[in-house]
Each structure stands twice: as C-alpha cells, then as structure tokens.
Amino acid sequence: MHRTATLLEDLSVEITARDTATLVAHAGDLPAGTRVSVTHLGTEGAPERREAAAAAARAELVPVPHLAARRLGSESELRDALDGLRAHDAHERLFVVGGDPRTPAGPYASALDVIRSGLLAEAGVAEVGITGYPEGHPAIADEALWAALRDKTAAIADQGLTASVTTQFSFDADAVVAWIERARALGIAAPIRVGVPGPAGVRRLVAFARRCGVGTSAGIARKYGFSLTSLVGTAGPDRFVEELTSRLEDAHGEVRLHLYTFGTLAATIDWARAAREAAVPAERP
Template sequence: MHRTPTLLEDLSVEITARDTPALVARAADLPAGTRVSVTHLGTEGAAERREAAAAAARAELVPVPHLAARRFASESELRETLAGLRAHQAHERLFVVGGDPRTPAGPYASALDLIRSGVLAEAGAAEVGITGYPEGHPAIADDALWAALGAKAAALTDQGLAGSITTQFSFDVDAVVAWIERVRELGIGLPIRVGVPGPAGVRRLVAFARRCGVATSAGIARKYGFSLASLVGTAGPDRFVAELGARLDGRHGEVRLHLFTFGTLDATVAWAGEARANALPVERP
C-alpha cells in the first residue's frame, strides 16, 4: 500500500516563539493533539518560549518545547525552565538539542549530557525527542553523529523515557530513506519524524539549506520542485512526501512528518490540511 496517508497521520509542526500569534489564529485548523515544537533560539527569551508552549496547550495541541543543552548556564537554570513549563502543562514532551553555541554556557556540552543528567525524568518528562541528520552535520563527523544517536537512544531507555527522532529537513528522498534504513539496521527502533519544509519561497528554502548543510544540487532541487537557476516563486513538499510515502514499508518502522514552518505557518497549516484531505491509499502496480 502507498504510505503517504500514514505519513500524514499525527504529523508535527515546528515554530519559534514569534509565531505564537499565528499559531493561536490557526490552531483550529490543526487536528487536536497535533505536536507543536517550539525552538530554543538565543534571540528569544524563556518567557516567550514558555508562552508559545502554553498557547499550544490551551488550543488542545501538544507542546514540545526544545531545550538547547549548551545554552543552559547551570542545572538550576534548567530546573527553573522545566518548572515554568510544568506550570503550563508543557513539560511532558520535550526535545533536546545540543544548540548552536560552540562553547557551552554551563555544565551541558551536548544533548547527551543533558539527558544523562536525569533532570528531565525528575521533572516529570514522559517523552524526549532527539535529532537525526540524514545528510550529516556540517560541523560533526558522521561517526560521531551515529555514536551520539545510539547513546542518546540508550540513555532514554535506561531512564524509562519514551523517545523519538526528528530529522533535519532534506530535499533528497534517497538520502532520507538510506538514513532510516541504517537507523533500523543499528537496532534503533524509535519512531522517526522526517523533517520537511512547509511551502516557502525558494530563496528562503535555499538560504536555510545552506545554513544547515542540506544538499541543494541542481538535480535534487529539480526533483523536489524548484530550480536553482531562478530563485523565485514558492516550493512545497508534495513531490518529496509522495515519493517518501511510496518507498516506505514495514522495514522502516514508524515514520511520520515533521513540518518546518520557516516563518510561514499559515501556508504550512493550509498545506497539511489539503494533503490530509487529498491523500488516498492506492495499490502499487
């Protein structure tokens, strides 16, 4: 069976705190229980991120606040952040990243350090998301990435926490499918959320891709649905999602979509609604 409808079930979206007004305005257009990830940017404060998470909870969505390990100056700051989230019923599902700063502000040099601290479990977290990089990371060797993924998955299991993996976005279905297959070959069975950009301007998509080390060769771009020769117009993930859905089967385990909004929450929510409405399972020839 074609897997696109399954991919579109229980999808998640990612916003920044500045997207809170748009989220409030469009919350009714998202299915109740949709996961809303709130990024941990250095340009936004803890109170802003907390309000974004609280707004999601009030709208009967599921907030998933991000915790950037290297941004925390102390364990007490981490605990204060978690207490603030708990006050708004936004502490049960979290997502842990290393964070952009090269030098840690405090005791956590990596997402693994923060998970192993035990603070998340003590604060009442039930599920913790971790990152995956189908195309690698511009500043981290592949061997280190794979070792960290396995160690983080094991640390979550050791602490009795449910886990999931959300990937960096990609325009390359081949790279994503190969990466998922290697994850499963390594015995990591966590659910995977494949990062996909919502509809956005081509120039913006290319800029984010270059910043994140995501491949944008002419061939990959053309297959995805835009041209590097003319960075005008808007591109959506329709072709990518359709091909990904067609190539997944039982070997790949639980796979869903994670939509990066890149400041275009309205367009992303509209696309998700149309995609769910139009997706019909079809038999392969």
C-alpha cells in the same frame, strides 16, 4: 490505510515563539493532538517560549518545547526551565538539542549531557525527542553522529523514558530512506519524524539549506520542485512526500512528517490540511 495518509497522520509542526499568535489563529485547522515543537532560540526568552507552549496546549495541541543544551547557563537554569514548563502543563514531551553556540554557556555541552543529568525524568518528562541527520552535519563526522544517536537513545531508555527522533530537513528522499534503513539496522526502533520544509520561498529554502549543510544539487532541487539557477517562486514538499511515500515499507518502522515552517506557519498549516484531505480518498475503494 494508504501510505500517504499514514505518513501525514500525527504529523508535527515547528514554530518559534514569534509564531504564537498565528498558531492560535489557525489552530482549528490542525487536528487536535497535533504536536507543536517550540524552538529554543537565543533571541527569544524562556517566558515567550513557555507562553507559546501553553498556547498550544490551550488549543488542544501537544506542545514539545526545545531545550538547547549549550544555551543553558547552569543546572539551576535547566531546573527553572523544566519547572516553568511543568507549571504550564508543557513538560511531558521535550526535544533536546545541542544548540548553535560553539562554546557552552554552562555545564551542558551536548543533548546527551542534559539527558544524562537525570533532571528530565525527575521533572516528569515522559518522552524525549532527539535529532537525526540524514545528510550529515557540516561540523560533525558521520560516525560521531551515529554514536551520539545510539548513546542518546540508550540513555533515554535507561531512565525509563520514551525516545523519538526528528530529522533535519532534507530535499533528498534517497538520503532520508538510506538513513532510516541504517538507523533500523543499528537497532534504533524509536519513531522517526522526517523533517521537511513547509511551502516557502525558494531563496529562503536554499539559504536555510546552506546554513544547515543540506544538499541542494541541481538534480535534487529539480526533483523537489525548484531551480538553483532561478531562486524565485515558492516550493512545497509535495514531490518529496510522494517519493518518500513510495519508498517506505513496514520494515522502516513508524515514520511521520515534521514540518519546518521557516516563518510560513499559516501556509504550512494550509498545506497540511489540503494534503490530508487529498490523501484520505485514496484509501477508499
């Protein structure tokens, strides 16, 4: 199979609960079985997140609800969240993050704390997603990030669960490839989903990048397809995907795309469909 088609195969998209109606309206444009991550925002409640996950499941997509460790106020809140997802058949694949609050609301200060609680396996979770940071984290040292990645994948394996890694979005294919190579060299064999922004306004992309500590030098921005001196228009991930495709080899293991929608779910789904259609003829003689 052509490498671009392989990269686009089994891609995933990320939504908030606010995107539920758009997801339902456009679900037919996504292949059955597409993974739909539902973020854990402080501005949205558990019922809304559960409904978003349930809507994905009803549309023959695969829900991947997020749990933000530092937003969980107690063990009982975690149990309730897991029970609610199980009642909606949305519990088999979860994504566990630390979360934004500086001070934990309860006993879980990190994603590792949630994983080590044992409650995920007890609730019937089969796969646990965790985060990777190709360009680092603005508040966490690189070696601490690598140690956390090793510890989380080990803790997941110790409980007989499957791990997957989804990276923070990036505009820099060089940084992403180098990060994948280091992960593999450290023995982390889990599938990696490379985070990329779907088509979005340049001003919005730059704002999210600065908030997340993602590099936006003039050279990187130009390679991605926009200018830092004129924050107008829309940029899509085409150039990034093309460059990433050209760099990936069998030694990089299983690599797929994860699309951050940033409020542009419909446009992102349209882009994904067009990219898949464009990639398929390339594998034919």
